[in-house]
Amino acid sequence: MNYETIIGLEIHAELSTKSKAFCSCKNEFGAEVNTNCCPVCMGYPGALPVMNKKVVEYAVKAGLALDCQISLYSKTDRKNYFYPDLPKAYQISQYDIPLCKNGKIQVQVDGENKSIGITRIHIEEDAGKLIHGTEVEDYSLVDFNRSGVPLIEIVSEPDMRSPVEARLYLEKLKGILEYLEISDCKMQEGSLRCDANISIRPAGQKEFGIKTEIKNMNSMKALQKALEYEEERHKKVLSEGGTIVQETRRWDEAKGITVSMRTKEQAHDYRYFPEPDLVPIVLEEKWIDEIRKALPELPDDKRRRFVEEYGIPDYDASVLTLTKELSDFFEACAKGHKNPKAISNWVMGEILRIMKEKELDFKDLKIKPEDLRKLVDLIESGVLSSTGAKQVFEEMFRTGREPEALVEQLGLKQISDEDVIVELVKKVLSENQKSVEDYKNGKSNALGFLVGQCMKASKGKGNPQLINKILKDLLA
Amino acid sequence: MVVASPFQNNTEEVKILDLHNLTLHEIRDMIRSGEVSAKDVLQSVYGRIDAVDDKVDAYIALTRDKAYEAAEAIDKRLAGGEALGDVAGIPMALKDNISTNGIKTTCASKMLENYTPAFDAHVYEKLKEAGAILIGKTNLDEFAMGSSTENSAFKTTKNPWNLDRVSGGSSGGSAAAVAAGEAFFALGSDTGGSIRQPASLCGIVGFKPTYGAVSRYGLVAFGSSFDQIGPFTKDVEDCAIVLNHLYGYDKNDSTSLAVEHGDFKEALNKEIKGMKIGLPKEYFGEGIAPEVKKLVMDGVKVMESLGAHVEETSLPYSEYALPVYYIASSAEASSNLARFDGVRYGYRAKDYEDLNDLYIKSRSEAFGDEVKLRIMLGTYTLSSGYYDAYYNKALKARRLIKQDFEKAFEKYDILISPTSPTTAFKIGERSDDQLAMYMSDICTVPVNIAGIPAISIPCGFSGGLPVGMQIMGKALGEASIIKAAHAFQRNTDFLGKRPTL
Numbered sequence: 001m002n003y004e005t006i007i008g009l010e011i012h013a014e015l016s017t018k019s020k021a022f023c024s025c026k027n028e029f030g031a032e033v034n035t036n037c038c039p040v041c042m043g044y045p046g047a048l049p050v051m052n053k054k055v056v057e058y059a060v061k062a063g064l065a066l067d068c069q070i071s072l073y074s075k076t077d078r079k080n081y082f083y084p085d086l087p088k089a090y091q092i093s094q095y096d097i098p099l100c101k102n103g104k105i106q107v108q109v110d111g112e113n114k115s116i117g118i119t120r121i122h123i124e125e126d127a128g129k130l131i132h133g134t135e136v137e138d139y140s141l142v143d144f145n146r147s148g149v150p151l152i153e154i155v156s157e158p159d160m161r162s163p164v165e166a167r168l169y170l171e172k173l174k175g176i177l178e179y180l181e182i183s184d185c186k187m188q189e190g191s192l193r194c195d196a197n198i199s200i201r202p203a204g205q206k207e208f209g210i211k212t213e214i215k216n217m218n219s220m221k222a223l224q225k226a227l228e229y230e231e232e233r234h235k236k237v238l239s240e241g242g243t244i245v246q247e248t249r250r251w252d253e254a255k256g257i258t259v260s261m262r263t264k265e266q267a268h269d270y271r272y273f274p275e276p277d278l279v280p281i282v283l284e285e286k287w288i289d290e291i292r293k294a295l296p297e298l299p300d301d302k303r304r305r306f307v308e309e310y311g312i313p314d315y316d317a318s319v320l321t322l323t324k325e326l327s328d329f330f331e332a333c334a335k336g337h338k339n340p341k342a343i344s345n346w347v348m349g350e351i352l353r354i355m356k357e358k359e360l361d362f363k364d365l366k367i368k369p370e371d372l373r374k375l376v377d378l379i380e381s382g383v384l385s386s387t388g389a390k391q392v393f394e395e396m397f398r399t400g401r402e403p404e405a406l407v408e409q410l411g412l413k414q415i416s417d418e419d420v421i422v423e424l425v426k427k428v429l430s431e432n433q434k435s436v437e438d439y440k441n442g443k444s445n446a447l448g449f450l451v452g453q454c455m456k457a458s459k460g461k462g463n464p465q466l467i468n469k470i471l472k473d474l475l476a
Numbered sequence: 477m478v479v480a481s482p483f484q485n486n487t488e489e490v491k492i493l494d495l496h497n498l499t500l501h502e503i504r505d506m507i508r509s510g511e512v513s514a515k516d517v518l519q520s521v522y523g524r525i526d527a528v529d530d531k532v533d534a535y536i537a538l539t540r541d542k543a544y545e546a547a548e549a550i551d552k553r554l555a556g557g558e559a560l561g562d563v564a565g566i567p568m569a570l571k572d573n574i575s576t577n578g579i580k581t582t583c584a585s586k587m588l589e590n591y592t593p594a595f596d597a598h599v600y601e602k603l604k605e606a607g608a609i610l611i612g613k614t615n616l617d618e619f620a621m622g623s624s625t626e627n628s629a630f631k632t633t634k635n636p637w638n639l640d641r642v643s644g645g646s647s648g649g650s651a652a653a654v655a656a657g658e659a660f661f662a663l664g665s666d667t668g669g670s671i672r673q674p675a676s677l678c679g680i681v682g683f684k685p686t687y688g689a690v691s692r693y694g695l696v697a698f699g700s701s702f703d704q705i706g707p708f709t710k711d712v713e714d715c716a717i718v719l720n721h722l723y724g725y726d727k728n729d730s731t732s733l734a735v736e737h738g739d740f741k742e743a744l745n746k747e748i749k750g751m752k753i754g755l756p757k758e759y760f761g762e763g764i765a766p767e768v769k770k771l772v773m774d775g776v777k778v779m780e781s782l783g784a785h786v787e788e789t790s791l792p793y794s795e796y797a798l799p800v801y802y803i804a805s806s807a808e809a810s811s812n813l814a815r816f817d818g819v820r821y822g823y824r825a826k827d828y829e830d831l832n833d834l835y836i837k838s839r840s841e842a843f844g845d846e847v848k849l850r851i852m853l854g855t856y857t858l859s860s861g862y863y864d865a866y867y868n869k870a871l872k873a874r875r876l877i878k879q880d881f882e883k884a885f886e887k888y889d890i891l892i893s894p895t896s897p898t899t900a901f902k903i904g905e906r907s908d909d910q911l912a913m914y915m916s917d918i919c920t921v922p923v924n925i926a927g928i929p930a931i932s933i934p935c936g937f938s939g940g941l942p943v944g945m946q947i948m949g950k951a952l953g954e955a956s957i958i959k960a961a962h963a964f965q966r967n968t969d970f971l972g973k974r975p976t977l
Contacts, residue, residue, distance in 0.1 A: 039595050043815045045588070045696040046575040046597060050730050080811050080858070082835055089814030142819070271858035273867060276700035276808055278730050 002203040005231050007166045007196060008158035012151050013183040014191040015058045021125045021150035022049030029189055033143040041148030043087030048277050055150040056281060058182040059123050062152055063100030064292050065176050066118050072283050074099045076275040081268050084142055085128040094122035095272040106300060107168045108318055116169050117157030124151050163227035167220055170194060175299050179324045187219050194223055200234045210244040214258055216251045226251040230258050302327055310340035319348055325362035332369035342376050350393055366400030375403045382463050388412035414463040421462060425470050428453045439475055495520035496657030497974055500566055500714040503660055507565045514547040514565030521567045521611060525658045528977045531639055533631045534653035536572045538612040539579055546609045562717045564607030569659035571650050572613040573620055575694035576600055583696050584628035585618045587816045587823045587842035597694020598726045599705050606721050614649030618844045620665055620698045622646050623673055623916040626907055627846045635677060636975040637941055641900035644674030651678040654708040656977055661718050662708045667699045668801050669920025671706045672932035676895035676944025679934045681709045686951050687927030688733035691726030697812040699805030702924040711971050712962040716740035743958035749783030752888045756791040759893035759919050771936035771943045772894045778967055791880040796873045797922040803857050803870040810854025874925050881926040885950035890960050893919050895932040895944035919946055929954050933961045934970035
């Protein structure tokens with residue numbers, strides 16, 4: 001039987017505000033344990049939360065960028081559950097009236113635009129972090145630095161139809177949040193987290209199948225793999241005549257499988273109710289308009305602009321605008337350059353390859369945009385061969401030095417002096433009379449041999465285009 | 477002024493030991509004139525505590541060393557010619573659910589028996605800055621849940637007028653301390669009547685401010701949308717003085733109101749001629765002891781004789797106040813008290829199997845019965861499937877009760893009712909009768925539901941026990957209440973009486 005897969009995602013993004021959501025403690029990753037905490041974020045009796053206005057502003061930014069309606073009136077609610085990393089034993093969240101709702105996001109699936117609905121975006125606070133001892137030293141400690149860090153939860157509609165689509169959606173969403181500069185969006189550090197709901201149904205059936213929720217995917221790749229695994233598991237269960245159990249499952253990265261965490265019956269009853277310690281969030285249209293006006297250029301707009309302004313293919317533009325840092329880097333290189341497509345090729349090719357290989361962030365990239373421009377110029381002016389250019393690029397990446405000096409140092413400068421080349425070619429021709437004869441008798445591959453001999457004679461530094469041209473001239 | 481100072485005829489014979497009978501403003505005047513020092517006053521009050529508190533049991537802990545240090549500092553400042561405010565050098569007590577940095581704040585619970593806050597409640601900070609001197613932390617019903625202090629994990633506070641009877645609650649310790657001369661003023665918290673009811677039972681003045689007028693920062697939360705901190709004093713003038721020091725916006729409490737309050741002392745010594753007073757008939761009906769009703773009506777007649785217009789009115793939705801209160805406040809409490817889980821501070825059970833067992837044992841062993849009952853009630857009413865039937869319905873009824881009051885205050889300046897339906901009951905009398913205990917708050921609870929201010933002021937004695945009259949005002953209508961209460965005080969002498977201990 002043919003099945004259709006239905007996927008919806010719940011994304012948690014930590015907001016990169018200076019201070020926490022409800023107190024003035026610093027919001028920073030990686031500080032010494034329990035140094036960024038106070039009576040409020042440690043849930044001491046009598047301490048009270050105060051809403052950080054920036055949190056609302058950042059969430060509204062996300063809502064506007066994702067085409068949401070912004071609620072002029074919303075409120076916070078308490079989500080009650082016991083866990084040692086949750087010091088108040090409730091999380092301040094938003095329940096029935098989220099700050100933003102009914103948005104959408106455009107994703108390119110197989111070259112087609114697809115719209116994926118955003119159900120809601122709401123504000124909530126993060127919990128602390130548990131640090132577990134070993135089996136020998138059996139203890140658990142709590143670090144409250146993360147407790148009270150602001151989050152937005154972005155819930156999608158069940159609009160995705162494959163694990164790849166889910167990944168594309170998450171990539172696009174991550175890109176938008178980064179463009180807005182409201183979240184670091186680092187899945188490894190947990191500043192971007194993703195839970196997925198998945199179900200399958202026989203093709204053509206209207207009703208949704210029974211869904212499972214998967215947690216603990218720490219990378220884009222993990223999200224796709226976990227969904228692929230779960231998709232297959234559902235198919236197998238159904239094809240064997242079984243039924244899916246509605247449950248929450250954990251992705252086990254090492255084993256590459258999902259395992260059951262809890263079933264619907266074991267699900268928490270969070271006993272949501274309005275947070276009495278905070279007043280409702282009441283926004284003015286004017287304030288929202290100001291935020292709207294101050295929104296930065298977003299990926300889709302930038303993509304269109306890149307095509308127009310730099311004359312690069314739409315595919316290039318969509319890749320280059322996926323993250324803000326990448327698009328900024330490309331633009332810094334391409335601005336005013338006569339061959340933006342050549343720049344695009346280098347950025348999409350070598351730059352992305354090496355950064356992926358070394359798992360680098362743009363902030364750690366030593367190559368400066370002006371140096372990449374120079375590298376392209378050196379190739380175009382014939383100073384550098386494409387093989388030489390790759391060598392120079394590796395050195396630029398490693399040392400951050402500018403390409404001209406590296407060309408000198410590595411002795412990669414091409415011989416483009418015509419007189420020198422003419423001398424060199426003449427010498428090669430005189431030493432290879434047989435090949436000259438062959439060429440004149442119509443064996444065109446003899447030219448290749450002669451080019452090779454010339455290159456060898458120049459110790460690889462001769463400009464191949466020039467050698468080619470002069471060879472042909474002299475043989476004519 | 478009806479209250480007679482024992483010294484007005486012969487100031488040379490000031491006996492430090494007798495200072496405890498005076499009011500805050502009388503002590504203030506004596507400190508200012510140099511008749512007594514802050515240290516003298518403190519000695520007198522600790523002398524009184526040493527003499528009577530083993531009978532009254534108002535205090536959970538005393539802060540003698542810190543208090544003497546503070547008194548000496550005040551005396552130095554005074555000697556240096558510094559002009560200090562009304563509460564400078566005045567010994568005060570705080571209910572033991574108000575956080576005090578470095579001083580245990582137990583909430584009269586085994587759960588927090590050894591909990592020492594690392595920060596001060598906003599109100600304590602303000603009072604300390606103004607020079608008031610903390611002398612000790614007073615007893616209460618565990619986590620402020622109760623109407624008699626019998627739910628304290630440590631002791632039951634006795635009524636200074638009759639030691640076999642309760643002091644009221646939950647702020648019974650603060651009420652008894654002021655009534656017995658063991659403090660010149662005290663702070664309590666009022667969620668459903670916890671200031672006014674014990675004030676009534678102990679024969680003193682107790683004030684519950686407009687919700688949001690006084691910062692709750694540092695008050696260990698019970699029902700967050702009901703809780704307000706307020707004062708216990710020996711008369712209305714003292715009440716106005718302390719309110720001046722409590723009110724004001726606090727950026728750390730989001731529910732704090734950003735409004736300017738004037739000087740409440742300006743509402744003193746005013747005529748009430750033409751004031752419109754409503755008597756909500758539902759507050760004089762079933763369950764109100766005839767003698768209480770009679771004394772309150774006598775009080776109303778005093779107001780009438782001073783030129784106030786009195787008429788009967790109705791607050792029909794008040795009938796639902798008790799269920800609304802017990803659903804909503806317990807729901808909030810179940811969430812507020814969830815943080816006491818034995819993980820970071822407070823009581824932790826000795827032996828436990830795993831995390832869940834740690835939670836269950838710690839909470840089962842450290843919370844008292846009443847607290848457990850409210851947590852269970854609140855958890856139940858918030859549970860999925862019951863939320864709409866209970867919590868949501870309570871919220872709707874809450875709005876209706878509030879509207880009742882708003883409508884009434886379109887017509888009347890103040891409303892008058894009994895504070896407590898009876899005088900102080902015997903210790904143990906209602907311990908096994910939950911409903912009878914809850915009925916103690918029938919007249920005070922609606923005020924918290926509506927978030928309005930109200931005072932309890934003595935209006936007579938029945939069988940040697942004080943009876944309190946409740947004067948309610950509209951939101952931020954404190955001045956009208958003080959004006960009326962002070963006029964009543966000037967024309968009666970119930971506040972001049974002191975219990976014999």
